[in-house]
Amino acid sequence: MASTPPHCSITANKRNQNHQKRCRRWTNHNVSLAKPPLPSSPHNAPKPGASTAATTNAQNQPFPSLATLQSQKSQLAADFSGRRRFVSKLHIGRPKSTLSIRHTLVAEEALQHVVLYGKDDQTLENVLLNFESRLCSSDDYTFLLRKLGDRGDSSKAIRCFEFAMRREKRKNEQGKLASAMISTLGRLGKVELAEAVFETALREGYGNTVYTFSALISAYGKSGYWNDAFKVFYSMEAYGLKPNLVSYNAVIDACAIGGVEFKKAVEIFDEMFKNGVQPDLITFNSLLSVCSRGGQWEAARNLFTELINRGIDLDIFTYNTIVDAFCKAGQMDAALEIISEMPGKNVLPNVVTYSTMVRGYGKAGRLDEALNLFNKMKFLGLSLDLISYNTLVSAFAMLGRFEEAWDVCKEMENSGIRKDVATYNALLGGYGKQRMYDEVREVFKEMKEACISPNLLTYSTLIDVYSKGGLYEEAMEIFREFEKAGLKADVVLYTALIDTMCKNGLVESAVTLLDEMTKEGIRPNVVTYNSIIDAFGLSAITQHVVDDAGEASEFQVKSSSSSVVQEATESRVTDREDDRIIKIFGKLAAEKASQENNCGRQELLCILGVFQKMRELEIKPNVVTFSSILNACSRCDSFEDASILLEELQLFDNQVYGVAHGLLMGYRENVWVQAQSLFDEVKLMDFSTASAFYNALTDMLWHYGQKRGALLVVLEGKRRQVWENVWSDSCLDLHLMSSGAARAMVHAWLLNIRSIVFDGHKLPKLLSILTGWGKHSKVVGHSALRRAVEALLTSMGAPFQLARCNLGRFISRGSVVAAWLRESGTLKVLVLHDDRTPPENVRVDQVSNLQMLPL
DNA sequence: GTAGGGTTAG
Numbered sequence: 001m002a003s004t005p006p007h008c009s010i011t012a013n014k015r016n017q018n019h020q021k022r023c024r025r026w027t028n029h030n031v032s033l034a035k036p037p038l039p040s041s042p043h044n045a046p047k048p049g050a051s052t053a054a055t056t057n058a059q060n061q062p063f064p065s066l067a068t069l070q071s072q073k074s075q076l077a078a079d080f081s082g083r084r085r086f087v088s089k090l091h092i093g094r095p096k097s098t099l100s101i102r103h104t105l106v107a108e109e110a111l112q113h114v115v116l117y118g119k120d121d122q123t124l125e126n127v128l129l130n131f132e133s134r135l136c137s138s139d140d141y142t143f144l145l146r147k148l149g150d151r152g153d154s155s156k157a158i159r160c161f162e163f164a165m166r167r168e169k170r171k172n173e174q175g176k177l178a179s180a181m182i183s184t185l186g187r188l189g190k191v192e193l194a195e196a197v198f199e200t201a202l203r204e205g206y207g208n209t210v211y212t213f214s215a216l217i218s219a220y221g222k223s224g225y226w227n228d229a230f231k232v233f234y235s236m237e238a239y240g241l242k243p244n245l246v247s248y249n250a251v252i253d254a255c256a257i258g259g260v261e262f263k264k265a266v267e268i269f270d271e272m273f274k275n276g277v278q279p280d281l282i283t284f285n286s287l288l289s290v291c292s293r294g295g296q297w298e299a300a301r302n303l304f305t306e307l308i309n310r311g312i313d314l315d316i317f318t319y320n321t322i323v324d325a326f327c328k329a330g331q332m333d334a335a336l337e338i339i340s341e342m343p344g345k346n347v348l349p350n351v352v353t354y355s356t357m358v359r360g361y362g363k364a365g366r367l368d369e370a371l372n373l374f375n376k377m378k379f380l381g382l383s384l385d386l387i388s389y390n391t392l393v394s395a396f397a398m399l400g401r402f403e404e405a406w407d408v409c410k411e412m413e414n415s416g417i418r419k420d421v422a423t424y425n426a427l428l429g430g431y432g433k434q435r436m437y438d439e440v441r442e443v444f445k446e447m448k449e450a451c452i453s454p455n456l457l458t459y460s461t462l463i464d465v466y467s468k469g470g471l472y473e474e475a476m477e478i479f480r481e482f483e484k485a486g487l488k489a490d491v492v493l494y495t496a497l498i499d500t501m502c503k504n505g506l507v508e509s510a511v512t513l514l515d516e517m518t519k520e521g522i523r524p525n526v527v528t529y530n531s532i533i534d535a536f537g538l539s540a541i542t543q544h545v546v547d548d549a550g551e552a553s554e555f556q557v558k559s560s561s562s563s564v565v566q567e568a569t570e571s572r573v574t575d576r577e578d579d580r581i582i583k584i585f586g587k588l589a590a591e592k593a594s595q596e597n598n599c600g601r602q603e604l605l606c607i608l609g610v611f612q613k614m615r616e617l618e619i620k621p622n623v624v625t626f627s628s629i630l631n632a633c634s635r636c637d638s639f640e641d642a643s644i645l646l647e648e649l650q651l652f653d654n655q656v657y658g659v660a661h662g663l664l665m666g667y668r669e670n671v672w673v674q675a676q677s678l679f680d681e682v683k684l685m686d687f688s689t690a691s692a693f694y695n696a697l698t699d700m701l702w703h704y705g706q707k708r709g710a711l712l713v714v715l716e717g718k719r720r721q722v723w724e725n726v727w728s729d730s731c732l733d734l735h736l737m738s739s740g741a742a743r744a745m746v747h748a749w750l751l752n753i754r755s756i757v758f759d760g761h762k763l764p765k766l767l768s769i770l771t772g773w774g775k776h777s778k779v780v781g782h783s784a785l786r787r788a789v790e791a792l793l794t795s796m797g798a799p800f801q802l803a804r805c806n807l808g809r810f811i812s813r814g815s816v817v818a819a820w821l822r823e824s825g826t827l828k829v830l831v832l833h834d835d836r837t838p839p840e841n842v843r844v845d846q847v848s849n850l851q852m853l854p855l
Numbered sequence: 856g857t858a859g860g861g862t863t864a865g
Binding site for chain 2: 183214215217218221245246247248249250251252253256280281282283284285286288289292315316317318319320321322323324327350351352353354355356357358359385386387388389390391392393394397420421422423424425426427428429455456457458459460461464490491492493494495496497498499502525526527528529530531532533534622623624625627628631688689691692693695696
């Protein structure tokens, strides 16, 4: 048994909030969490522009260890408090004193000519030859290739670089050109080319500078290859190079983009101090960005507050990053508050700030507020750009409001901005979500006609949309096209493939693919694992290999020593290699998988292996993981198997385990306080995550006969508005509930109605129970929820009937229900009991929810 | 060398 959960898991959800707070409460890490003695109130906090004395005073305060912003202690916390190393407003956040313009006017003229006339290699060469005598130094050439990079024209930039390199014999000038080239390629995401330039530079003896190394770190970082960025960074010493501020900032930024843990970024930050390199505002902005991208808005807020308290002048980047951190966590009010403080700090919100907010509101489903801000942006005369338009297109498309999405597109194009790949991806994703496949095809066609190249996201979206919709032929076709485009599959694409396999019962194939991606150096994430865990018990995992020895086992055997997707995606792909992943789609299309027999024990072993790997890779589970484990428990063949899964849950998170296990064993009174604090945590999450957790927990309790426990949980959920408006006197709406939760709720509602009757009140004329199509129902008319509720009502003898015009609705006349409720035997069928109760049982529940129920 | 857009689990 694990003594302490390895990490704070429930909070790892990207939508999740309160990370730090929960970590502290849920785990007993011996980390000092005391707030550092800092000036926190406005009157004693040094302000921007405060006197030197005030600043000095601030300097003498121990700077907060960044350890207080995370759950692990930063080793160099003590060093960080040193006066010498204090980062004051005197040192950072100042604009560069002079904007150094190093290139000549000739370079600008040359750029115009290169853009206008350098249509191919030859004409470009001619243009450069014309300017050669007048272009002075490497500064002119670096200007050229940076500007070409800004225009996205990497090939012209490379030509210019090569042209310049042929003429430059001085090593240090060659080094400058190489750095500029690497950085330009990095910005454009051409990381392999950047790598090649770097290697040549090293080999030829002009690349051994802190600039080329920093440029390569940055190039890797921008493309998400934080691991490579780290390697280059740590190799500097061996080359006799000392990382400078830029190197450190680049590597911290690589953490932000690559989703590296805040802890790691802080380690680098501490190292920076140790090596006597002073951070600047960019360092802090990047650190903030690490928190923001990791969903750790509280850590971000703490860091932000410290910077403010230290009197450091923050810039628009700082503000936009903190606003983004709040928006990502759904903390829209906090974000708005930050924005309202900006003018007072002489930093005005810009188009980035507003777009961030628009996206935040869109994600939170607060489309009206999103629109208001969008219009405010226009009103303020901020010039709207592609991203701000795309943000709004995406918000509409995701909600299925396509007419409005297209209107925004039109408005954008009227203002001279053309749709780009992101615009199309937003539309494709929206139509895909609504299963509007004709429109998906149409938009994809239009995209190609407009000569917009699909990117990895386009392909991931399409493959996912088509394969989830069962359109395997089309998924296959898109996959082939993706291969031809020479793109490298990433975690999202793999996860989408894995999820499709899981949903079709090919769990073992999915696990094999999981191993493959790991070998490929693509790190699975919590979504990948949740997808597999969630598939547990849905169907057999081994049978199909036997049944289908030809295709499936060939895939599985071979894939253990080679990578399916990688082989298939290599440019020299042969038909045979390509065949394998295509065969998976073929197999899916044949729909054999889901008809296989269950093989519970083997599947259990398989899933235990998955948990093991998850721990080895240190993938933090989140609340979705817990819901998936609880759902898996409900699908176990036996209580014993479920116990084994619950033990896994315990290894992840003691509190969730404590509540689930306690309720399952009938120890309600003992766990209810713990359960309340768990529910407090869950309630902070977005609506669908929270309701999924309640559904999973209730289903498991119901499944194992703890029906009174299930009732308790759904009433708590109702009290906390987990399912929004579940009931009125005349209507019970179950459409967001799982079958166990819905059945428990039917009991609760009928008991409630019964008390109305017994209080002498009349029931409404018509009573309805809505089941919708059920949360898990994919096929209209086959609602598992509807069937479960129907069976329950029948077994109780409740006088409800399916409405003729609405197959998801049960109805009855109020008077008929009232008469039934008055019958002597009715109460007995309504009151629920637990199969398991603790031996020393317990008096009447003292929980308020139960007081309303007749006992 | 720093900020905003699109993708995967429930």
